[in-house]
Amino acid sequence: MNTVEKILTSRPLAAHSGSLKGLLCQELSECECEIKEDALGNLYFTKKFTEGKKVMLCTHFDVPGVIVTFVDESKIYVGGLGKADVRRLAYTKVVFDGICGILVVPEDYSSSTAISDCYVETYDKSACEKVTAGDKGYFDMPVYCYSENMYSGFGVPIRACIATLYKTAKEWFLHDSAEKAKKMGIGSLTVAFLGQSSLNSRGAFVASNVIQPDEIILISPFDTKKDTCGITKDTKAVVKMLDKAFVCDKELADSVCQYFEENSVSYKKAVNYDTDPALLALSRADSTPRCCEIGLPVFSSDMIFI
Amino acid sequence: MDFNFFDKDGLSLLESLCNSFGVSGYEHETAQIIIEKITPYCDSVMVDSVGNVIALKKGKGQGNKKIMLCAHMDEVGFAIKSINEDGTLQIDGVGMVSTVLPSKRVVVGKNRIKGVISARPVHLNTDKTKACEISDLVIDVGAKDKQQAQALDLLGEGACFESEFYTFGDGLVKAKALDDRIGCAILCMLTKESFDSDIYFAFTVGEELGGVGAAAATRRINPDFCIVVEGTTASDFDGAKEQDKVCSIRNGAVCPFMDGGTLYDKDLYTCIHEYANDNGIKIQVKTKIAGGTDAAKIQRSLEGIKTAVISLPCRYIHSSSSVAAIEDMQSMYKLISGVCKKLK
């Protein structure tokens, strides 16, 4: 299984990116890039070229999960790490370190039910004794692969974004990209994976302060449910012009569109009605970065084309 | 060296802090008490542009980490929005004031005029089950008409609960603003001790309004670690299920792994729990993820700060009569003091 497939199908992540972090570090360690991690769990891979602007490409790192708040014999009460629709998660398998159970939801559950109203039933009192408050758990949901490039499942869109950035990092860092960098005026390229992103993008606030980039491009899943711009399954990327709270830097967005045109990537310009709090947070760094977002189109429930 | 809250000094400091007027936006009186208390023991004491009191006590050792201890000076209360025709004062709630407002005594303005929050006479009450909204309530200072009230120059002044500090029951304290005067009291007493690391004491403003001062204080200090000392809600009522209690009084200091959206630093959290267990200090976690603190703003400042919270379990928080156990305050003090000495 190549690395991209591994990223897409490896065990799901909660707000701790243990296994995936290890995988990325391992794969990119041969790349002569600087690897850094900060207090909020953001992971940075930076390569310096010569003169030019500092560019940061980033994406969210984790997928909604749960955290143990209280153990009552065989029942584990949990709080949510990140927002997820309880209707999708009802009666699914939840895995902690060495023990698993079923997420039991209240009878009248709806889209407004919170994960903290539910509990995990393990039917195993002795195994529960090993679990303490503060342990993280994840939803063990299957990832389906329909054909060579069609995947779906809980958390697949975010992992697809991670896979995209991984490929980008590999391409730029492994091969000799000094020429390419010079042509585009890039002095240093950082690929950042934002931690704690399911908790209102806490990591994002700090990421741009750590790196102080001139330009930031965020890669994020783009929900096509409310699409008004004609996105089809052949559309590889969506250049987001704005959402209700953030207007992407026009020059940067236009240059991204131009790049896509020159390299024959099928893309569409679009507008999102929902707001990604990460963008707002990223743009507030002292270096006043210009920000833009590229979306990977997500169809029906979490289906994505690579 | 071992500080004991049971002796007069600690309790009387807590009493003067709890009784002081320090509604969010009007923290001056509380700040003055704190400045007076800590200046003899600190190397540097300042008040910044937004009103935070920040002090530095340099450590004995060399090249050690910078530790920031943070407590907020403000309490929930009211602001006088406008003056009614009949001389009563229209109020705005400042911070998440509880719904237990009618029929409480208050103190208003810089001249500390006494007033009361109007109560709905039970005789005239049509719907006894509906809670009052703040816009239905007024503060009455006894003014005859609008003119007399205006002459008192109360527009824009703050009002806080009038609540006597006392000990009762079996080692319990009742007071207003235990959230977060307990934090302020503990920090003040800690300035008397000596540490290896540089300790920065940040007494912040506006926490109840979403952390106004916290980020500014953090950026000025730029610490390696931060411990926020707070008061938190204990719902240990009779009949409450264990998982809904959040925490209980007399069960020790509260050190949660998470609060409404902020995951605390795992290493710091583990260090605090380990120290407590190794030294026989009672410690508990929250069984429900609730509430927020300055830590949310501190954690994401600058390049990310390792943050944890140590709280006092308090019943009836944000009201005029919060209740907490002295033994929990004692546990908190020992814990914070010990962890600061351990962190290098």
Next chain:
Amino acid sequence: MEQLKKLIQSLVNTMTVSGFEKTNAQKILSVCSEYAKGCFNKAYVTKSGSVVLAKCGKGQNRRVLAFDAHLDTVGFAVTELCEGGYIRVTNLGGIDVNILPASEVLVHGKKELRGVFSSIPPHLSRSDKLPEINEMFVDVGFESKEETKKYIDIGDPVSMYPHVTQLLNDRISATGLDDKICIAAVMHAMKLMESLQLENTDIYCYFSSGEERGGNGSYHIFHDINPCACVVLDVNFAKEKGSKQGEYGFLGEGCMISISSVTNPDFTDMCRKCASVNDIPSQTVVEMTATGTNADVLARTGVGIACAVVSVPLKYMHSSVECVSLEDVVSTSKLLRAVAMEYDSNPLGIPVYHKGGAELGL
């Protein structure tokens, strides 16, 4: 007064929809420089699209006093180009859908095109319920998508059609007075200070971007100019039908000074004293929790900035007929001048060092 009206007209005519400030930041800079010619030493546009004009003092060790007004207004952006030649938009900043049907707008694509929001005529409307903004159309006068595509693209800004209407007394109604009327007030204040030579203070007029979307521009004020104190100029509610008690001022009774947890009490007192000492009409408003202006952001930026909030009372906020009294604008300008002079001789002395000093790193 005539010149002030002309300044307001030029400002209103320049599109600065929130998020697209960089497009016309330079134009705003030149309009302002033109009005207060010779009153500045420096003028430039920052990286985030904010406009800065500075008047420097004479002495050494000068403190920076900033006047912050936001340069952006509420507006819309194009979200969809429809088959029949219509376009759909979304709002940037809070706009009440009630005002939209039959409103006139200006679409800033490759060309400036006029447009009209759709509305259902009373003969045909079946319910009182209003549609959501993404269910409404803007008619730009074309028949087909191919036509619209030539001039308009997704993400283009759309502003309310600019106008300035003279009402009775000295009241005017215009689009975008939030917050361009305060930019005018600040410029007028600078003009009043033309002959004034300050010793210890640099005055920076910082016209920030992004306020309507959460104050993004003013996050950078600390990094850009590092002010010691800042007067935030914004508009505030004037009494109109439906105002809640205690949350408004009155049109024509002077500038409003806010008392809030994010304002510095000493600085606010200084503003109030300057008003009373100089017989400048002013009103007080209490907004303890949050002011809804850039001050909320400034108190949390950098190491904290001492702020005072001074507002021009305004009726019908965020509509295309915002209404102010020019007398209030002049009061505001006079107050800014008085505050600048007072601050020069009497800086607030914050932060206060009770013991030790900045040498210890605090």
